[in-house]
Amino acid sequence: MARAFAHLSDEAVVALVSRSDESALAELYDRFGRVAYGLALRVLRDSALAEDAVQEAFLAAWRSADRFMPERGKASTWILTLVHRRAVDLVRREEVRRTEPMAAAAEPTGDAADDVAWLRLERERVQEALKLLPDQQRETLELAYYGGYTQSELAERLGQPLGTIKSRMFAGLSRLRELLAEPHPEGSAWRPRHSTT
Amino acid sequence: MAPEALHDLTPAYALDALDESDGLAYEAHLAGCAQCREELAALREAATLLAYGVEAPAPPEALRGRILEQARAERPNVVPLRPRFVRATRVAAAVAACAAIGFAGWSVHLQREVDNVRSAQQDALSVIAEPGTRQISLTGDHGALYVSPTGSAALVISRLEPAPSGKTYEAWVVENGKPKPAGTFDAAESPAVVSLREPVPAGAVVAVTQERGKGGKVPRGPRVLLAQT
Numbered sequence: 001m002a003r004a005f006a007h008l009s010d011e012a013v014v015a016l017v018s019r020s021d022e023s024a025l026a027e028l029y030d031r032f033g034r035v036a037y038g039l040a041l042r043v044l045r046d047s048a049l050a051e052d053a054v055q056e057a058f059l060a061a062w063r064s065a066d067r068f069m070p071e072r073g074k075a076s077t078w079i080l081t082l083v084h085r086r087a088v089d090l091v092r093r094e095e096v097r098r099t100e101p102m103a104a105a106a107e108p109t110g111d112a113a114d115d116v117a118w119l120r121l122e123r124e125r126v127q128e129a130l131k132l133l134p135d136q137q138r139e140t141l142e143l144a145y146y147g148g149y150t151q152s153e154l155a156e157r158l159g160q161p162l163g164t165i166k167s168r169m170f171a172g173l174s175r176l177r178e179l180l181a182e183p184h185p186e187g188s189a190w191r192p193r194h195s196t197t
Numbered sequence: 198m199a200p201e202a203l204h205d206l207t208p209a210y211a212l213d214a215l216d217e218s219d220g221l222a223y224e225a226h227l228a229g230c231a232q233c234r235e236e237l238a239a240l241r242e243a244a245t246l247l248a249y250g251v252e253a254p255a256p257p258e259a260l261r262g263r264i265l266e267q268a269r270a271e272r273p274n275v276v277p278l279r280p281r282f283v284r285a286t287r288v289a290a291a292v293a294a295c296a297a298i299g300f301a302g303w304s305v306h307l308q309r310e311v312d313n314v315r316s317a318q319q320d321a322l323s324v325i326a327e328p329g330t331r332q333i334s335l336t337g338d339h340g341a342l343y344v345s346p347t348g349s350a351a352l353v354i355s356r357l358e359p360a361p362s363g364k365t366y367e368a369w370v371v372e373n374g375k376p377k378p379a380g381t382f383d384a385a386e387s388p389a390v391v392s393l394r395e396p397v398p399a400g401a402v403v404a405v406t407q408e409r410g411k412g413g414k415v416p417r418g419p420r421v422l423l424a425q426t
Binding site for chain 2: 022034035037039047054055059062063064088116130141144148166173176
């Protein structure tokens, strides 16, 4: 890439995207395209649909980057929320989802050689944190976030009152936050610049 | 839904685990509830960590090129930033967009802008927040019409393609078969928040059509949305 973005924070890259800077959009994709695609694939279980979700999310970012306000939120949260929202919309529309998220989480973590070291570390960190959650909280979070189930669907599926599902979501997310809140390799200092290549 | 019941939706919203109607109700609530915005910001960040918990194979190489190509094609539509005194529509769009994604940082910044700008879209938010306001679903799962007890009305529209270049969406309040123009919008944001210029009496129909140019006094284009009060 001709322009040097390496020293820029994710938030600064989004600020450039908001000025319709195409190379900044490319940089944003290079930083988050891979995790975005992995997430979409996890939810949708279909590579073509996952590509659609990622494409729609990055174009939404392109159109709405000037609404991004970095005072309190991270750019990574912003772009990955766009991706997750699109993936969940698609999975609900297509009804493609929903092999068991629990089973999938237990799959061997093959393909590691093809993975970027940073993402592998992050994945291990998140998976370790998930393991520390009570089973019911973990199950609820995984079915909701990876499975695309609504809270009402979860109440029915798990045979629990809606209030219980809400409590599990709240407790699970809060605990996850505590577990993962320690200093986070969020800056670009040691993250590979081109995480999708 | 009671405010306390809406507070309870925060974790599910952070996980994108609300159905359409709960999601819209929550977003309308979020616009006026600083406490929920703060809690959502924290929970949303935690939820997003889950994105890093899965295998991340490399996406197909062509995907990057397709995204950049389409972004380039859309570029002429991008409106330059106006740093301080943004137009009213941008504030509304920001409200809608930020509500839509539960974006963490919007409250302080946006509050400042909202305080500075009197806008039709603020009217829309106040309609939605007014006690006794009725919510009426739009055809095709596209969101809802909100009508206050005094007849002030707003549309919150989701999943509608932005109006193509050279066209606009126009809202109509139809009473006794007679449509009155009630405002135009481009649906560049989803959900689009539109305050209607005409009151909506009981029994009236609210319709949205796609019109050429800047819209007109009578509907000519195809009807895209409908709500029967």
